[in-house]
Amino acid sequence: MIVLKLKSITISLLLNVFTILLVFNVQAQNHPKLNLTKAGVAKIRAELGKVPLFDASLAVIKEEVDAEIALGIFVPIPKDFSGGYTHERHKRNFLILQKAGVLFQILEDEKYAIYIRDMFMAYAELYPKLPVHPQERSYARGKLFWQCLNDSNWLVYTSQAYDCIYDWLSKKERKHLEKKLFIPFANFISEGNPQFFNRVHNHSTWGNVAVGMIALVMDNDDLLQKALYGLKTDNLEVGMKDNDGGFIKVEGQKVGFFANLDEPFSPDGYYTEGPYYQRYAMYPFLIFAQALQNVKPEFKIFEYKDSVLLKSVTTLINLSDSDGNFFPINDGQKGMSYYSRELVTALDIAYLFGGENPELLSIAEKQGKVTVDDAGLEVALGLKEGKALPFIKKSLELTDGPKGDQGGLAIIRKDGLELVFKYAAQGLSHGHYDKLSYSLYTNGNELVQDYGLARFVNIEQKGGGNYLKENTTWAKQTIAHNTLVQDETSHFKGEYEIGSQFASKKYFLDISNPNIQIASAKEINAYKGTELHRTMAMIKDESLTYPYVLDIMRVTSDSVHQYDLPFYYLGQLMQTNFKYNSPKVLQQLGEKNGYQHLFEEGKAKISQENSTLNWMSNDKFYTLTAITAENDEIIFTRIGANDPEFNLRRDPGMIIRKKGVKDALFVSIIEPHGTYSPVSEFAVNAYSAIDKMTVLLNDEAYTVIEIRFKNETSKVIAIANLDNSENSKHKLTIADTIYQWSGPYYSK
Structure with a gap:
């Protein structure tokens, strides 16, 4: 027994x-699980050689990684800013490591796993010995890089590589790497830099996601909680500034990944910092969301905040011109586009988890590549199967603020003309002081520009690739934008603490009629005692070849001021209908608030009712026709004064100035109208079709404008300045003519 x-x-x-x-x-063999999955890898292997775009994308990264393996492993002691050797080497390393992990999983070639392991071992040897980075510019210095932001980039990418070789490594190797490298790295980004980690900003998004990604690989719930909800700490200094002019956590403010989903995104998927930084943040947002969906599906992350992450991808595509370049709202580098690696990743993930929107496939087709993972395969299969439909960019409004109640953007499109009218919130530390500003594009070309940022990203010889001082002294200042400046002072005095409290208010928007699409907004906080009310309309007249843009800026104040309305056209001045004097020696226009960076190239005292500027850009003719009054001044400017290092572009501009008045009305039309052929040397329709513009009425209640054309047709636009109700009825009699309508505006 x-x-x-x-x-x-x-x-x-x-x-x-x-x-x-x-x-x-079974538990140990559950990798990869973040963005590649076991099921996904099996499907990829089964489809190899059958899906052209996926195969081509795989071949590109294989060639790239094989070349790096042949060179060997380099983990230099960090010393450089962006663009310098050590910075770019460590950046190159994390990009290659992520791709090598993918190749190991798909091709089952151990040379890629060996390369990743050996690189990680080199970092595990280096990292414990590293002090903070020797460059002292950042508010949160990293160790591998000059700022924690880039350290976070490194960990986001390398977490994916670690996931791909996790099961291949021995338990001893994993324990060593986690003890010497990954856990200390995650703790340094978070606990070691709460002023970086506990924020609502694209910086902290990268930090949160870095910690979250490595937490998911290691099944480390403590790190995952930090990533999702931030650090539990009460000892942060309230209102402490960083070097961007932004702020770290204020007591009571939510932090962590979910807070960075809740606060910067509007319900429409617009990211308050602007499209340039939305593009930058989309990679960590979407890559972590995919990983969470695969590992922690109970979070239902793609349903969070009414599927805001999925919306944000299509929103970002809509924030680009016809060539795919993002509008440079706030701090934005021109030329950044949906061809960037971040948008390739975001689009593929949005397609996989967002119901396989066929319109996204047409953008993927233009991108010409896919991510080499589960999402990329589905996109490539969709293209192979002919599922793509055109992504048609239409006129739309994008609200700003977490609840969509902090102003927004109106993007109005017609026949290749694109108007971007901004009445948004400040945009956190990357925001500019440019309430009610606008920019204008035609067929992908800038016509009336927003300057964007003053920075040469990752170009070492220009300030280490970082923001230049001119970003503050010029690019953020109001005079750098196409909006009104009072007394040569920027909106909110150029102070972040004030500007971040307010947003402009939409007055009305109507984009339902393709022949007149109109947006109107008010700003009452930029200047104390002054209200700005701007209405912009894109109008298509059957008698004209192209649509034109009408701009009505109405200013009312309780005291006398000087008002400047700049206009930054791009191209070559052809002709004006007024005489101006050009100085023999160029002088700066003013002393501060951006005026110190403008040369005065010419000045005119105006006596006529209409002033015109005719210019040519990309072999097309345009005319600005403005209603002017006696004693108005027109000033021709050129950017670049007080810029000894040539950090600013030498672009032209024109300012309409009204001096010594309480109230003012600026009315103008931008009219595309002709072309020039350098081959045939013929100019067609080189002159404006407008005969005269007149203010029929401008009082507290109404502003009425008449436009007369040379073909003897005319158009009248009326704005109800105090009543924006769709149901209100209005009736005016002007010079024996009765104007009667319902709603906030009249057009006939």
């Missing part, structure tokens, strides 16, 4: 041990 009992116990113990080992083995 005893023997049998012992045998029974022995068998039972053996079975239990076997079960434990089996469970442990």
Whole structure:
């Protein structure tokens, strides 16, 4: 009996041990699981050689990674800013490591796993010995890079590589790497830099996601909680500034990944910092969302905040011109587009988890590549199967603010003309002081520009690739934008603390009629005691070849001021209908608030009712026709004064100035109207079709404008300045003509 009992116990113990080992083995063999999955890898292997775009994308990264493996492993002691050797080497390393992990999983070639392991071991040897980075410019210095932001980039990408070789590594190797590298790295980004980690900003998004990604690989719930909800700390200084002019956590403010979803995104998927930084943040947002969906599906992350992450991808595409370049709202580098690696990743993930929107496939087709993972395969299959439909960019409004109640953007499109009218919130530390500003594009070319940022990203010889001082002294200042400046002072005095409290208010928007699309907004906080009310309309007249843009800026104040309305056209001045004087020696226009960076190239005292500027850009003719009054001034400017290092572009501009008045009305039309062929040397329709513009009425309640054309047709636009109700009825009699309508505006 005893023997049998012992045998029974022995068998039972053996079975239990076997079960434990089996469970442990299943748990240990659950990688990759972030953005590549076991099922996804199996499907990819089965489809190799059958899906052209995927195969081509795989071949590109294989060639790139093989070349790096042949060169060897380099993990230099960090010393440089952006663009310098050590910075770019460590950046190159994390990009290659992520791609090598993908190749190992798909091709099952151990050389890629060996390369990743050896690179990680080199970092595990280096990292514990590193002090903070020697460059002292950042508010949160990293170790591998000059700022924690770039350290976070490194960990986001390398977490994916670690996931891909996790099961291939021995338990001893994993323990060593986690103890010496990954856990200290995650703790340094978070606990070691709460002023970086506990924020609502694209910086902290990268930090949160870096910690979250490595937490998911290691099944480390403590790190995951930090990533999702931030650090539990109460010792942060309220209102402490960073070097961007932004702020770290204010007591009571939510932090962590979910807070960075809740606060910067509007319900429409617009990211308050602007499209340039939305593009930058989309990679961590979407890559972590995909990983969470695969590992922690209970979070239902793609349903969070009414699927805001999925909306944000299509929103970002709509924030680009016809060539795919993002509008440079706030701090934005021109030329950044949806061809960037961040948008390739975001689009592929949005397609996989957002119901396989066929319109996204047409953008992927233009991008010409896919991510080499589960999402990329589905996109490539969709294209192979002919599922793509055109992504048609239409006129739309994008609200700003977490609840969509902090102003927004109106993007109005017609026949290749694109108007971007901004009445948004400040945009956090990357925001500009440019309430009610606008920019204008035609077929992908800038016509009336927003300057964007003053920075040469990752070009070492220009300030280490970082923001230049001119970003503050010029690019953020109001005079750098196409909006009104009072007394040569920027909106909110150029102070972030004030500007971040307010947003402009939409007055009305109507884009339902393709022949007149109109947006109107008010700003009452930029200048104390002054209200700005701007209405912009894109109008298509059957008698004209192209649509034109009407701009009505109405200013009312409780005291006398000087008002400047700049206009930054791009191209070559052809002709004006007024005489101006050009100085022999160029002088700066003013002393501060951006005026110190403008040369005065010419000045005119205006006496006529209409002033015109005719210019040519990309072999097309345009005319600005403005209603002017006696004693108005027109000033021709050129950017670049007080810029000894040539950090600013030498672009032209024109300012309409009204001096010594309380209230003012600026009315103008921008009219595309002709072309020039350098080959045939013929100019067609080189002159404006407008004969005269007149203010029929401008009082507290109404502003009425008449436009007369040379073809003897005319158009009248009326704005109800105090009543924006769609149901209100209006009736005016002007010079024996009765104007009667319902709603906030009239057009006929």
